[in-house]
Amino acid sequence: MNPVPSNPPNPAATAGEAVSATPGAPVVGAAAPTFSPLYQQIKALITQSLQSGEWKPGELIPSEVELANRFKVSQGTVRKAIDELAAENLVMRRQGKGTFVSTHHEARAHFRFLRLMPDEGVPHYPESKIIEVRRMRAPADVARLLDLKSGDAVIFVKRVQSFSLVPTIVEELWLPGSTFKGLTAERLVEYKGPMYGLFESEFGTHMIRASEKLRAVCADSAAAELLKVAPGTPLLSAERTSFTYGDKPVELRRGLYLTSDHHYQSELN
Amino acid sequence: MNPVPSNPPNPAATAGEAVSATPGAPVVGAAAPTFSPLYQQIKALITQSLQSGEWKPGELIPSEVELANRFKVSQGTVRKAIDELAAENLVMRRQGKGTFVSTHHEARAHFRFLRLMPDEGVPHYPESKIIEVRRMRAPADVARLLDLKSGDAVIFVKRVQSFSLVPTIVEELWLPGSTFKGLTAERLVEYKGPMYGLFESEFGTHMIRASEKLRAVCADSAAAELLKVAPGTPLLSAERTSFTYGDKPVELRRGLYLTSDHHYQSELN
């Protein structure tokens, strides 16, 4: 279970699946040895504990000193592992308090995946209306993107979001049926707070990353009606795939954004 | 010139503009002391050297050991400063060789600020055609975003980019006239390579960050003609402000993207 370091201060080493950094070392039966630094191995172990739910979103994880003792490495090595996890937003460090598992139940998390911002001077009172929730069989394209088999059960959700009473977003979601068993319109409507918070608390699925493809499209009659605009109005289309631990896709989302009073903010570094 | 650390291993300290971390320390005449960690001060000093051109894009900067000696701090502190600069893409580390100043003359830099990607299976042969270059007085909105006074000289550029012979992007740029004195259509046309490479080499202006606002709009007649599409075709509008060192805005760009065979890729973390 331990990474088993064989470093200078560590004597002899306690055998086991030793990690040698020597190129010519006898790596029995490994075609591609895949060496990795100790701190990366520690990072992977911590990630596993996050994924397994040993430490749940919002909870405190063990202190650096404690983790260093557990893994038999120095505090500096644990620190570097946690530094990367913090950079990836998997955990949050707070001086004097400890390191917490990230959660979507937080003010700062609400806008993490929503890049649509009100233009200057436009107020921001969000509202969500569920239009439809139903179970269906995954079409080929949805199945492919969610890593399912064509025809597997998926849950389909359609909703409209308004800002300051102006309908601005119409969204369609596809979720793997097996993961979100029991998700109904009632539960979505009743739930207060962000949808990713519900996924996290009620279904144990924590979204940690997403990838979007943006396009400009014309509003079809359905979207136009929901957004109360003329058919043909240009809309910003965002096709999002969201991932949980291990880069496993667990949500497909197609949003159509009305961008007359809002814009999609993108920072390039 | 030195940060003058007064840390345990350093004896007595060599006087000067000492940086104390003691809250009650006598900070003469400083209303808001603005303490900062040593490595942040080192980072700022390195950034100054980058900005002043002491080390130019593509060049090697002094080694960690050398910088540690120069600043009279440990290598670990220099390392942490450079780590952050590398994370911000200001420098690039290469094991065994050294640390290099980032440059826009590189394959990997070409797509740093261009998020428009060909859809799957669509080939990618870029081509650029300059439509217009002229000097003008900055309109109020351009002046505001470029931190200039209304009426200051700016250079206006209009160009069309094609991918695999399909016109896909029409762009308008505004650049501060003082910074880009002598920029002409000829130089833009003659120059091989990315435009930011030209700005870097010929005008000493290195873009390090940009911020875009995206919207869906209808093609006006001018854009429609250049992109060879029907007026009213939905286009993705990207309004970009680019910054150089010190968060100084040095470019304003409005791009209109045809997204029938391309998409704007956005990664959410």
Add this chain to the structure above:
DNA sequence: AAGTGGTCTAGACCACTTT
């Protein structure tokens, strides 16, 4: 062989939070 960045350790002290 020498020089560079990359990893790892050990120990000190600081800043912040809670008890």
Add this chain to the structure above:
DNA sequence: AAGTGGTCTAGACCACTTC
């Protein structure tokens, strides 16, 4: 006072590149 993360140092060795 005790515990947490944050900073800083010093020294060792490793991996990679060049001479």
